[in-house]
Amino acid sequence: MPGLVGFYTFGEGRENWDASHFIRYGLGALQGRGQESISLATVGPGNTLHTLAGKGGVEDFFEKNKTSIPKGFIGIGQTSSYIDDYLVHVKTPYELVLALDGKTDLHENRREASKLFARQLSQLLHSENEPLKATSMLVNKIGGGYSFVALTHKRALISGRNPLGVKPLETGSVGFDIAAVASETCALDVMGIDHTGPVETGEVIMFTPEDIRGNAPAADAGNFCSYEYVYLARLDSTVNTLPVAKARNSIGRELAKAHPAKANVVIGVPETALPIANGYSQESGLPQEPGFVRTGENIRAALEPTQKERLVGVQLKLNPIKSAIENKDVVLVDDSVVRGNTLRNTVLNLKRNGAHQVHVRIGSPALVSPCPYGVEIPDADELISSSLDEKELANHVAADSVSFMTVEELQRAIGLPRQNLCMRCFENGGAKR
Amino acid sequence: MRIMGVGGGAREHALAWKMSLSDHKPEIFWIAENRNPGIHKICKDNQGELRTGRTTDPKTIVRSSRGWGVDIVVVGPEEPGFNGIPDALEKEGIHCVGASQELSIIERSKADLRRLQWENNLPGKLLFRTFKNAREASDYIRKNIGTQPWLQNIVIKPARQSGGKGVKLIEDRLAHLHENKGRFKEAYFDSLQASMAAYSDIEDKILVEEKAWGPEYSLQCFTDGKTVLGTPLVQDNKSAHEFDSGPETGGMGSISGPDLALPFITRDEYDKSLKIVEGIVEAIQKKTGKSYHGMVGGQMMLTENEGPTIIEMYSRLGDPEALNMLAMLKTDIVDVFQAIVERRLSKLKLEFTNEDAVVVKVVAPNGYPEKKENAKGHPVQVFETNIKRNGCYLFWGNADLQDNGEAVTGGSRLLALMATDHTLPPASALIEKTMSSIQLTDGWGLYHRSDIGSEQLLAKRWDSAERVRRLYQYREEHGTLGRRMEWIPKVGTIDPSQLLLKEMQGPEKAG
Numbered sequence: 001m002p003g004l005v006g007f008y009t010f011g012e013g014r015e016n017w018d019a020s021h022f023i024r025y026g027l028g029a030l031q032g033r034g035q036e037s038i039s040l041a042t043v044g045p046g047n048t049l050h051t052l053a054g055k056g057g058v059e060d061f062f063e064k065n066k067t068s069i070p071k072g073f074i075g076i077g078q079t080s081s082y083i084d085d086y087l088v089h090v091k092t093p094y095e096l097v098l099a100l101d102g103k104t105d106l107h108e109n110r111r112e113a114s115k116l117f118a119r120q121l122s123q124l125l126h127s128e129n130e131p132l133k134a135t136s137m138l139v140n141k142i143g144g145g146y147s148f149v150a151l152t153h154k155r156a157l158i159s160g161r162n163p164l165g166v167k168p169l170e171t172g173s174v175g176f177d178i179a180a181v182a183s184e185t186c187a188l189d190v191m192g193i194d195h196t197g198p199v200e201t202g203e204v205i206m207f208t209p210e211d212i213r214g215n216a217p218a219a220d221a222g223n224f225c226s227y228e229y230v231y232l233a234r235l236d237s238t239v240n241t242l243p244v245a246k247a248r249n250s251i252g253r254e255l256a257k258a259h260p261a262k263a264n265v266v267i268g269v270p271e272t273a274l275p276i277a278n279g280y281s282q283e284s285g286l287p288q289e290p291g292f293v294r295t296g297e298n299i300r301a302a303l304e305p306t307q308k309e310r311l312v313g314v315q316l317k318l319n320p321i322k323s324a325i326e327n328k329d330v331v332l333v334d335d336s337v338v339r340g341n342t343l344r345n346t347v348l349n350l351k352r353n354g355a356h357q358v359h360v361r362i363g364s365p366a367l368v369s370p371c372p373y374g375v376e377i378p379d380a381d382e383l384i385s386s387s388l389d390e391k392e393l394a395n396h397v398a399a400d401s402v403s404f405m406t407v408e409e410l411q412r413a414i415g416l417p418r419q420n421l422c423m424r425c426f427e428n429g430g431a432k433r
Numbered sequence: 434m435r436i437m438g439v440g441g442g443a444r445e446h447a448l449a450w451k452m453s454l455s456d457h458k459p460e461i462f463w464i465a466e467n468r469n470p471g472i473h474k475i476c477k478d479n480q481g482e483l484r485t486g487r488t489t490d491p492k493t494i495v496r497s498s499r500g501w502g503v504d505i506v507v508v509g510p511e512e513p514g515f516n517g518i519p520d521a522l523e524k525e526g527i528h529c530v531g532a533s534q535e536l537s538i539i540e541r542s543k544a545d546l547r548r549l550q551w552e553n554n555l556p557g558k559l560l561f562r563t564f565k566n567a568r569e570a571s572d573y574i575r576k577n578i579g580t581q582p583w584l585q586n587i588v589i590k591p592a593r594q595s596g597g598k599g600v601k602l603i604e605d606r607l608a609h610l611h612e613n614k615g616r617f618k619e620a621y622f623d624s625l626q627a628s629m630a631a632y633s634d635i636e637d638k639i640l641v642e643e644k645a646w647g648p649e650y651s652l653q654c655f656t657d658g659k660t661v662l663g664t665p666l667v668q669d670n671k672s673a674h675e676f677d678s679g680p681e682t683g684g685m686g687s688i689s690g691p692d693l694a695l696p697f698i699t700r701d702e703y704d705k706s707l708k709i710v711e712g713i714v715e716a717i718q719k720k721t722g723k724s725y726h727g728m729v730g731g732q733m734m735l736t737e738n739e740g741p742t743i744i745e746m747y748s749r750l751g752d753p754e755a756l757n758m759l760a761m762l763k764t765d766i767v768d769v770f771q772a773i774v775e776r777r778l779s780k781l782k783l784e785f786t787n788e789d790a791v792v793v794k795v796v797a798p799n800g801y802p803e804k805k806e807n808a809k810g811h812p813v814q815v816f817e818t819n820i821k822r823n824g825c826y827l828f829w830g831n832a833d834l835q836d837n838g839e840a841v842t843g844g845s846r847l848l849a850l851m852a853t854d855h856t857l858p859p860a861s862a863l864i865e866k867t868m869s870s871i872q873l874t875d876g877w878g879l880y881h882r883s884d885i886g887s888e889q890l891l892a893k894r895w896d897s898a899e900r901v902r903r904l905y906q907y908r909e910e911h912g913t914l915g916r917r918m919e920w921i922p923k924v925g926t927i928d929p930s931q932l933l934l935k936e937m938q939g940p941e942k943a944g
Contacts, residue, residue, distance in 0.1 A: 010679060011599065011681070012624065013601070013620050013621050013624060016613075016616055016620040016621075017613065017617060018616075021610070021613050022613075025607075025610070171676075171678070172678075173672070173676070173677060173678030173679070174602075175603065175604070176599065176600070176601075176602065176671075176679070176681040177602075179674075179678045179679060191610070192607045196678055197676055197889075209804065210803065210807065211674065211679070211799050211800075212673070212674040212675070212678060213674075213878075213880065
């Protein structure tokens with residue numbers, strides 16, 4: 001899953017802005033969405049597109065490429081969880097680069113699908129007199145679930161979100177000089193740019209040297225990814241005008257209401273589940289204690305590439321705080337369960353360090369099917385909940401009980417209407433309960 | 434009676450419109466740089482004439498007003514005042530409503546305005562510093578940023594209005610962006626130095642002010658030098674595009690009403706703002722020995738350090754803010770002008786409607802403000818019956834009426850649409866409904882800000898006002914309003930505002 005940033009400048013002195021520098025920090029804030037592959041493109045006074053791509057993470061990439069970072073005062077960037085997943089560069093008939101989060105339905109393969117989208121965009125910018133209108137027709141025509149930012153050699157920055165609106169995209173500006181778009185508001189904050197609101201579903205916003213213009217957004221409110229609220233988005237972001245921290249707290253509260261447990265303490269699995277555990281504690285009245293200290297980098301377990309790395313990764317990362325759990329019954333709160341490895345290690349870790357009973361409470365429904373829009377949720381046969389029910393899973397991980405939220409409970413917690421939330425990964429194929 | 438107006442924008446069209454509604458039934462004459470289609474029509478319908486000419490040239494203005502034998506001249510824009518039009522007229526014994534050259538310094542020189550405030554220790558100030566050249570500015574900031582942290586977040590302006598040089602707002606709060614922000618600041622200092630080099634009569638070329646955060650609003654006033662009468666607050670929107678993004682413009686639209694204060698400004702803040710403007714009028718009259726008779730306005734901001742604060746001053750009415758104010762004005766405008774020139778404003782009962790909220794939206798051709806040359810010369814089509822049917826008003830701005838009766842764009846803000854209702858959002862919606870009545874016949878695009886007057890933008894303003902209000906009221910309660918206190922290791926507590934006061938007032942006066 002990629003994180004996108006677009007950076008635009010106006011007015012006198014704009015050539016003094018260093019777009020790459022802002023993009024570096026914007027992408028840095030979006031690394032939670034993935035950090036395998038980094039790429040960026042800029043354009044400056046010469047109307048030439050400069051691009052650079054390489055292996056992540058963001059800081060490593062920028063340090064390693066210090067001398068070859070593209071110069072320019074307008075630019076876009078992408079950090080992606082996929083290997084070798086970079087901006088698409090189309091040279092003819094109209095030169096542009098494209099960063100895309102999600103997936104268009106033009107091809108099975110995400111990268112091929114993005115390429116085909118970029119080519120159609122290039123064709124249309126070349127032949128149409130009204131590029132904004134033409135682009136918004138394209139976005140309405142091409143299905144899938146995606147957000148994108150494109151940069152042309154003529155210094156236009158085009159950003160958009162297809163009518164389904166699964167993937168987030170937010171806008172911001174500061175002073176009279178700078179405007180930006182980014183997958184999450186945290187990237188705008190880190191770039192020192194004030195958040196002005198989301199790119200609406202079906203909306204295309206075009207920044208050109210002459211103006212900023214948008215088409216009329218889709219009438220429908222869209223079908224927002226619920227997993228953004230559970231796990232994907234950063235805690236300090238606002239997604240579709242709903243603060244993520246607020247959503248996670250309310251998920252924790254809903255979880256406590258619907259799935260209580262007899263215990264002495266609530267422990268959250270760092271980092272994503274901590275605010276969910278906090279909500280659980282507030283609602284249940286059980287104290288929340290810090291249960292683990294992390295060693296090493298904050299690499300998000302669900303996004304790590306191999307099973308082996310994951311096993312090593314988890315043990316190294318989470319060191320339990322023994323006094324918090326010794327001789328206690330624990331409610332262990334996590335955001336979701338993919339293959340069950342993290343959970344098993346964590347539960348065993350708690351018990352080996354003196355916890356008595358461990359009741360696992362998960363702040364989302366069981367993941368049972370892959371995401372059609374490119375979030376790295378593995379195929380169904382790699383999802384533990386597609387073959388084990390709660391009781392079987394409890395036995396598997398040596399927990400005294402395991403409970404997931406229901407789809408209805410999660411929807412109630414997030415607080416958006418059911419038809420405006422995408423929950424395909426929790427539904428299709430049917431969970432074994 | 435005969436009245437002559439000067440200036441060809443939407444503000445002047447609105448002034449002419451209001452004059453045409455007067456019970457005095459004045460004959461209306463006008464001088465403007467462009468043949469504004471709206472003013473042209475009003476003049477024709479009121480036994481007058483619109484003539485094009487240089488509005489900054491005293492000879493042109495005096496000759497025309499003499500030729501037409503007008504009783505009162507009303508100056509709309511700031512440039513004629515800067516160039517001494519009111520002075521020239523009065524020397525010839527012609528009544529003029531408009532700030533004279535020396536008084537208009539409060540708008541012409543942003544640096545002199547700040548000095549006036551600090552020398553007299555008036556409320557509503559911002560920290561400032563002036564510099565002779567770019568080098569001096571860069572050096573000063575680099576040397577003092579450690580002991581005067583306000584230098585991090587600054588506004589850079591030309592010390593005096595200069596060839597379209599804009600204002601740069603630079604927030605430098607994040608360490609990782611510091612280097613690029615610094616480079617941007619220094620480059621802009623260089624650019625200002627180059628453009629100000631022509632002014633040899635003033636020493637200070639670059640003005641650096643403390644950047645403040647908060648909702649902005651304009652308080653426009655009438656004054657005869659003895660009395661300052663406030664009018665309803667108006668909020669303009671300076672950024673070109675939706676939700677305050679994009680380049681700085683002259684103003685993309687404005688809101689006011691239904692009350693004297695805006696929905697997010699309190700009556701107490703209105704009163705304080707009026708006192709602040711009165712203070713400026715009094716101080717500048719004292720300093721110059723001249724009497725101020727005309728319009729004056731404070732472009733204000735509610736700030737956390739000072740409460741109501743002056744960002745800049747107007748020596749005239751705002752454009753588009755004038756449209757809101759004139760739409761709400763119930764008193765006969767000609768009575769107001771007569772009271773001003775006869776110095777009896779204290780006896781005038783200035784009345785405004787308290788039933789209508791007013792929304793104004795400016796329509797500009799694509800290309801404005803960054804590429805005005807591309808925005809110029811496009812023929813305009815207006816469906817007036819639609820506009821009227823929807824209950825909207827049209828005020829022409831930077832448009833030029835051709836001999837064939839067609840109006841073409843001038844490259845700047847083309848026109849403004851205005852609507853009223855009991856609250857702002859329905860008035861805004863009314864204008865949105867009417868927008869398709871304005872088109873360019875050659876297919877060139879027009880734009881406007883649909884967010885002005887919307888619930889969403891109002892909520893944002895309200896929110897920002899509340900946050901700032903909590904802070905400045907805290908300072909009020911704790912006796913630290915107006916103070917900027919810093920604690921510097923090994924130095925202790927310092928207050929840049931006290932240091933500046935001492936510097937501006939001389940050591941003995943500041944005590």
